[in-house]
Amino acid sequence: xxxVIVVGGGAAGLVAAWRAASLGHVVTLLEANGRLGVKLRISxxxxxxxxxxxxxxxLMAAFPVEQARFLRPSLHAFxxxxxxxxxxxxxxxxxxxxxxxVFPLDRPGSAAAVVAAFExxxxxxxxxxxxxxxxxxxxxxxxxxKALCLGDERITADAFILATGGASYPETGxxxxxxxxxxxxxxxxxxWFPALAPIPLxxxxxxxxxxxxxxxxxRLSAGTEGRRLGAFAGDVVFTKTGISGPAxxxxxxxxxxxxxxxxxxxxxxxIRDAPEGVERSLLAEVRANPRLLAATWLQRHLPERLxxxxxxxxxxxxSLMLKDLSKAARKVLVALVTALPLGEPQPxxxxxGEVAAGGxxxxxxxxxxxxxxxxxxxxxxxxxxDIDGPVGGYNLQAxxxxxxxxxxx
Numbered sequence: 001x002x003x004v005i006v007v008g009g010g011a012a013g014l015v016a017a018w019r020a021a022s023l024g025h026v027v028t029l030l031e032a033n034g035r036l037g038v039k040l041r042i043s044x045x046x047x048x049x050x051x052x053x054x055x056x057x058x059l060m061a062a063f064p065v066e067q068a069r070f071l072r073p074s075l076h077a078f079x080x081x082x083x084x085x086x087x088x089x090x091x092x093x094x095x096x097x098x099x100x101x102v103f104p105l106d107r108p109g110s111a112a113a114v115v116a117a118f119e120x121x122x123x124x125x126x127x128x129x130x131x132x133x134x135x136x137x138x139x140x141x142x143x144x145x146k147a148l149c150l151g152d153e154r155i156t157a158d159a160f161i162l163a164t165g166g167a168s169y170p171e172t173g174x175x176x177x178x179x180x181x182x183x184x185x186x187x188x189x190x191x192w193f194p195a196l197a198p199i200p201l202x203x204x205x206x207x208x209x210x211x212x213x214x215x216x217x218x219r220l221s222a223g224t225e226g227r228r229l230g231a232f233a234g235d236v237v238f239t240k241t242g243i244s245g246p247a248x249x250x251x252x253x254x255x256x257x258x259x260x261x262x263x264x265x266x267x268x269x270x271i272r273d274a275p276e277g278v279e280r281s282l283l284a285e286v287r288a289n290p291r292l293l294a295a296t297w298l299q300r301h302l303p304e305r306l307x308x309x310x311x312x313x314x315x316x317x318x319s320l321m322l323k324d325l326s327k328a329a330r331k332v333l334v335a336l337v338t339a340l341p342l343g344e345p346q347p348x349x350x351x352x353g354e355v356a357a358g359g360x361x362x363x364x365x366x367x368x369x370x371x372x373x374x375x376x377x378x379x380x381x382x383x384x385x386d387i388d389g390p391v392g393g394y395n396l397q398a399x400x401x402x403x404x405x406x407x408x409x
Contacts, residue, residue, distance in 0.1 A: 001026060002409055005148060005157040007135050007178075009036035011396055012382025012403035013163030014118040015078075019407030020161070021125035028157070029127050030150075032134040037115035039165065043354075043396065044103070048111035050087070051080040051400070052393040053100040059397060063389045070362045071387070071398055074370075078404035080397055090117035101392050135164075138181045145378045159377045161370075161406045163399075166356030166383040167192040178384065179359060187372055188361035195253040195388045196395075197353035198244035199266070200346040208238040211303050216270040218247035219339070220255055223263040230254040236268055236342075243342060249391055253357055256348040266342040270301045275331075275338045282322075282330055290323035294333060297322060301337040310336055355395050359386040370406035381406035 002025045006017040009031030021027040056075040060068035084094055092113050093105045104110035140146035147156045167176030176192050183189045213236045220230040234247035258264035271278055295318045298307050314332045360380050370379040381402035389395045
C-alpha cells in the first residue's frame, strides 16, 4: 500500500485520486479552493463539454503531432467511452452534438453534475479530500520529492501527483506557480502562453457587441498586405474589446505569436471564395437583378446590423442599386465579404484563455506513467503538461486520460 498525495481537484486531479485509491492506495487530495472542480464547473458556460466523440485516433488527430504522440498511451488507457461509461453509472446521461462534442443532457448545473459524479467516485474509494489547502512549495530534489509545504505545515507521502492546472482563469485557483517551482527543481518547462482566448483589438467595435459573423473564416496575416500566417473556419462574435467565438479562440495563440513577432492583422471572410470569383458573381447579379439594392446584396452575406455602418464607412448610399455601382464600389462590396477588416490585435490575455499553452515539457515526462524523468515518485498530469488542443472537449479528455494514467500507481 502506497501513500499518495494529489495536488489539484480539477478534472485530472479528481480522476488521478479516484484511480489511485481504487487500486488500494491511501490517497489525499489537496485543493486550494473551497470546493472541487471550480474551473470544471464553469466550462462550456456551465454546460461542460465533457469530451469529443470518436476513436482515440480521431481525438489524437486534433492535437499537434508531438502532443498526439505523447497522448496516445493515455487516450488508449482511458478513452472517451470509458469517461462516459463512468459518468453514466453515476447517473450523468450525455448526448453528442452533430459536431462531435459531448455534453451532459441539458439541465441546470450540468457541469456541477459532472463534478459531483467524480467527487462521489473519489469519496466512495476512500480519497481523503482536503479543500482550502494551498501548496506553497515543493521540497526535495531528484530522484525523490520529500514533501509539500502548506504554509507552516509540511506533508509527506510515498508518491506525489501534481494536477494543478495551467495559468488561465486565475480566479478559479489555476495560477500556474507550480511550473516555476518545477523549473527550480530542474524540470524542463515551457513558459505559459495564451491559447483559446478572446482577442482584444486595437480598434474594437463596442457598438457591434454580440453580433456574430457565421460560416466564414478568420484569417491572420503579417500586416495589411503581408503573407497569410493562419486561418480558422468558424464563427466570430464581437465583444466590447474585440472578438471572441470559436474561430477567434482557435486562432488566438497564433495571433499572439504574430503580434509579438512584429505585425499581425485580422480579417474575416464571410465568403471564402477568391475576390475575383466573388466579383464575377456580383456582376452576374447586376445583370440578373440590376435594381437590387447594394445593401440587400450585402445583407445576404453579413449581419444586417453591420450593413448600414459598413456602407456609410465606404461612402456607398444605402439606396444605391447594383446597376449604379461604380467599379470601385463593387470592389469595396467584394472586399467586405471576402476580407472584412477587423484590424490589429492587442495582447491576447493569458488569464482569459480556456486553456494555457506551455507547461511541463513533454520530453520530460514518461507518457505511459506520467512520471517525471529522473524522478521516482513525482508525476504530473492535466493542463500542467504542455498540451493545448482545440475547442471541443479535447482538452478535458486529455486531462481525464492523463489523470487516469498518473493515478495508476
